[in-house]
Amino acid sequence: MRECKLLSFAIVLVLFLVNGVNGEDPYRFFTWKITYGDIYPLGVKQQGILINGQFPGPQIDAVTNDNLVISVFNYLREPFLISWDGIQQRRNSWQDGVYGTNCPILPGKNFTYNIQVKDQIGSFFYFPSFLFHKAAGGFGGIRIWSRPKIPVPFPNPAGDFTVLAGDWYKTNHYILRRSYLEFGRNLPSPDGLLINGRGWNGYTFTVDQGRTYRFRISNVGLTTSINFRIQGHKLKLVEVEGSHTLQNIYDSLDIHLGQSYSVLVTADQPVQDYYVVVSSRFTLGYSPQQPFFTTAIRAREFQVLSLGVLAHRLLGPSARQDLSASGPRPNPQGSYHYGLIKPARTIMLATLLLISMGSRDTPLKLADYFKIPGVFSVGSIPTNPTGGSGYLQTSVMHANFREYVEIVFQNWEDTVQSWHIDGYSFFVMGMDGGQWTPASRVRYNLRDTVARSTTQVYPRSWTAIYVALDNVGMWNVRSENWARQYLGQQFYLRVYSPANSWRDEYPIPRNARLCGRARGRRTRPL
C-alpha cells in the first residue's frame, strides 16, 4: 500500500515537471485557428489575422494559478508565434512565444502552449510576436481573476469590459515590414486608432445608470502612446498590470505602448450616450495638447456634459500601490520590502539599442539548452554604455538567479519610449527629466510604487526600476514600439542558475519545435 502511494506521487511529480504545469490547479483548454480574413476597421477592406474567425482574438479568462493549454494551428502562409504580454511564465521561458525562446510555428503546423498563470492577477494581453504580424491583428485580452477567497480591494463591478486600444495602419503588415522597416525607413503616421478592432463609432459599451463598471484598457498599438477618457466620467484607477493601486481619480489616463490599466467607472450621469475617447499622445514631438486623430466610441446610457476642456494628467509617476490590498495570495503585496533592499548592481540602458536580430535562425534559448556554439555570446552588454554610440555586440545579457538589480532607462530622444521585460514585474522607482545620476535615488519611491511589466520613459528623461531576478530563463527585454522592436531594439536577459535544477526551471517541453541549428536534436534522452 505504501509503495503504491509512493509510486503515484512519483508519477504526479513527473507529469508536473514534464509539462511545466501544475497538476493540482485547474486546466483550461483552448484551440485556436490562425487564419487571414477580411477586416474593415477603418472602413476599407484589409487583410487581418483572425483567431477562430475573430478580430481581435478571443478573450482569455483565467483564475490565479490556472493552467492554460492553448493549441495554436497556423493556417497563414507565414511562420507565426504568439506571446503573452505580462504573463510571467514562472520557470518557463519555453512558453514565452518570442523568437529568442521559441521556433516559429510553420504554415500548416501547430504548437501547444502550456502556461500556468502562477500567482498572478490582473489585466494583460496576448499578441503575435513575429514578422510584424501585430499590425494585422491576432491580439486579444487576458483577464486573470483573483481566487474566490482572496479579497479584492473594491466591490464586485456590475460589468467588466476589455478595451484593446491602439493605433492602426490601413497598409498591409507585409508592406509595412518589407517596404518600410527593412529599407530602414520610418513607418508613416498611423491612419487611425481602434478600440476592440473598430474605428469611429464602431463599438458600444452598454451600461446601467448608477452602477459601476471595470474597464481594462491595454495599448495594443504599434507606435503611439494614447490617452483614454470617457466623456463626463471619472476614472478610478484600481489596477496596473497585476498590481492593485491606490485608488486615485483621473479625468483621463495616458497609456503607453504595451501598458494595461483597470479603472472603475460609475455611470452616475443622466441617461444618454457618452463618448469613450482614445487619442494619440506624444507622437508629434512632445505636444500633449494636440492629438491629431481621435476615435470615439459611443457608450450608450453613459452620461454627461459637453466635452469641454480635457485635462491631461500624466499618470506614470504617481501610480502607487495599495499596500493594504491582497495580491494573488493572502499576504499583502506590501509585505515585500523592495525599497529596503540594496540592488547588487545598476544597469544603464542609455543608448539607442539597435542590434540586428534578423539573421539568427536558432532561438537563443534552444542554442543555450543544446549548447550550440556561435549563436550568441553572453555578457558583452556593457553595464554602463558610454557615449551615444554604444551598439550591442550580442543580444544576450547575463544575470544571476536571485540577483536584485537596478535598471535605468535613459531616453535622449524627443519621443516617449516604452520598455517591457518578459517573465517579470518590476518596481518603478522613479522617473524624471534629464540625466540620471546616483543622486537621483534620493527621490525614489521606496514605499508604495507599483510593480508592473511595462514602463514609459519620457522624452529626455530617465526611468529607474528595481527588479528581483527570481525567474530563471531567457527573457525578452524590448521596446514596445513595434517598429523599434522589429528593427532590434530588444535583447534577452539570461537569468541563470548553475544548479540546473527543475525546481528553478522546467525542462524543455516535449513538444518544443526545433529549428535552425537545433533541428533534429532530442528534447528527451532516449
Ligand SMILES: *[C@@H]1O[C@H](CO)[C@@H](O)[C@H](O)[C@H]1NC(C)=O
Ligand atoms: C499539434 O497538435 C496535435 C494534435 O492536437 C498534438 O498531438 C501535437 O502535440 C501538437 N504539436 C505541438 C508541437 O504542440
